[in-house]
Amino acid sequence: CGVFGIFGHPEAANLTYLGLYALQHRGQEGAGICSSDGTKLYLEKSLGLVAEIFNEKVLKNLPGHIAIGHNRYSTTGSSTIENVQPLMATYSLGSIAIAHNGNLVDIDRLKSRLEKDGAIFQTTSDSEIILHLIARAKDGEVHERIANAVRQVRGAFSLLLMNEKELIAIRDPYGIRPLSLGQLRDAYVIASETCAFDLIGATYIRDIEPGEMLIISEDGVKSLKIFNSAPKAHCVFEFIYFARPDSYIFDHVCVNTIRKELGRQLARENPVRADIVIPVPDSGVPAALGYAEESGIPFEFGLIRNHYVGRTFIEPKQSIRHFGVKIKLNPVREVLQGKKVVVVDDSIVRGTTSKKIVKMIRELGGAKEVHMRISSPPTVGPCFYGIDTPTRQELIASSHKIEEIRKYITADSLGYLSLEGLKKIIPNSELYCMACFNCKYPIEFESRKVSQMEL
Ligand code: 5GP
Ligand code: SF4
Ligand code: MG
Incomplete structure (x- = not known):
């Protein structure tokens, strides 16, 4: 999958649309954008390619200066609209949205524990587990709840989260999937690959560190180390096939x-x-x-x-077949x-x-x-x-x-x-x-x- 996020730009959703466009190679099944104007979250998502889903009218429904977006490529869960991200939920502390690149492992036990506890899953995507873990946390302020939630899951995750006032990025302690931080004048941007920065004219600053949680708000940027150090395990296949050749990943390579x-x-x-x-x-x-x-x-x-050639190609039943x-x-x-x-x-x-x-x-x-x-x-x-x-x-x-x-x-x-x-x-x-x-x-x-x- 591909993720993109931006904080502090009046055209947050438009830029997220462009970022997702540059990251289209990371997932073609569906895409979505969630934005915030500081008081409320707005969400638009659908199956299909970025350019098919978003137009001026749809982007007008996404006001505000904060946004996150996601391109879906399914590894866990089926190809249905429910599974298209960002996923959004409202709980005791307000609203929260999540966009996830990676795949969690051993989710069955965690999922059944949550279900026994009364959670109702809306999707078959592994990413929803993180939302439930945040929402069901007994106490703590929002950052603590998020950190505790992601400490309970294992696997690969380059995550973007947002609430009404903040953009939050988290990378698993192994650093399996890429996730980079950039700057566009006063705004901060975060993307799976730096090719998304190039398209919008942003500058690549650094990667989100493995095990790091980065919180971007009106107060600036705060970095927390929320995991114990683990041996790094960046995905070599990103270099071989998955990432775009014009991107710099895994520490400027x-x-x-x-x-x-x-x-x-x-x-x-x-x-x-x-x-x-x-x-x-x-x-x-x-x-x-x-x-x-x-x-x-x-x-x-x-x-x-x-x-x-897209997924929409229909092979004619008659005449020539077996293309x-x-x-x-x-x-x-x-x-x-x-x-x-x-x-x-x-x-x-x-x-x-x-x-x-x-x-x-x-x-x-x-x-x-x-x-x-x-x-x-x-x-x-x-x-x-x-x-x-x-x-x-x-x-x-x-x-x-x-x-x-x-x-x-x-x-x-x-x-x-x-x-x-x-x-x-x-x-x-x-x-x-x-x-x-x-x-x-x-x-x-x-x-x-x-x-x-x-x-
Ligand atoms: P094969 O000969 O195994 O059927 O296909 C090999 C081709 O699949 C290669 O051209 C390679 O670029 C492509 N490929 C490798 N991994 C992936 C993947 O994860 N998704 C897609 N769509 N193609 C892949
Ligand atoms: Fe998966 Fe292979 Fe990448 Fe490891 S190197 S994360 S097994 S694709
Ligand atoms: Mg190929």
Whole structure:
């Protein structure tokens, strides 16, 4: 998911709309904005893309100088309007809204305890638990209640909360998902990625620290350390695939630079004699550039992506059917014909897309050889911290050797980046979660033990 928040700007909702627009890649299922004029919270949310949901009329319903927004990408809970965030609640101390990027683990016990205690859940999203924990706290002032609530949950959370008068940001003690603080003249902004700051002309100041709670109000900015220190576990997959290349995440590291370096390392580890290097667009582009630079093999665009394919595409029942990957990608025959081609992609999950791409490059593009190169190690473990990967059984690399995967995707050769290579490229790699590549999960939890037993 993507989150954006702003404090101290007369056009808070408009800027949040722009911020969400820049963060659209982090979630396309639904979006929402909550604003405050200092006395009351206003909320607008819907299923769909940011540009489909918000227009001048809807934004007029969101007055005030404080706002938070959210782009949803579901990992827990279904794709329904109830689950679109921000979630809002009114309780004894007023109103509160929350926008959550990440995924909580072991929520079943907490949820049933709350339900036994009389809580009625409006959504199937894990984030609502935090609201209930805040609302049901026996006593304490609002910040204490919030801190106590988030101390009771475990997992990945980059959170934005707001009440009538404050914007509050919290990051889990591991720092799994990114969350950055910026400034726009007198206003403060907080976003999942700095590409949102660029669009509105804000300056990136620093990240919200893992375990930090930042409270922004008329009194200024207050920082509290609300968790004991934990070993950092930033999500390495943000660099590989999820974040936008023009963002700086995890303490000012440029995503594009890392992606290119991963491509260079991939070329050093898996060289091949070939005529051209092509990316699987868009996610494979920076790594393919790096591969081409390092290997000296010319870079070409051999696959063109249709950027307008949305969830709304309806495959006609009659006439032509089974478009498959052709809806999204089309080969450039002029570039591929008769060539030995290196195809660079960021990851193989199930292997189904890669198989279709190889076939397309060979059969429709007329390539002589197809050499698949992947700028991450084999994906062997599912993510439980906010990236929507399938179950272990569906991850092709969890049960197949590289040679078996090569056969399955029908490539002439297949090469992955090594885990050591990945660690070499990522600065301070010991501060990263790489569980989808090495199965070392930084936060243990019950449901994982169950899923381990299923193996
Ligand atoms: P596969 O060959 O495993 O079917 O698909 C691999 C492709 O899926 C790669 O191009 C990669 O960029 C993309 N991919 C990897 N992780 C994700 C994800 O979390 N969401 C989406 N939509 N695509 C992903
Ligand atoms: Fe990121 Fe993978 Fe860790 Fe999930 S398991 S947080 S995708 S590195
Ligand atoms: Mg891709």
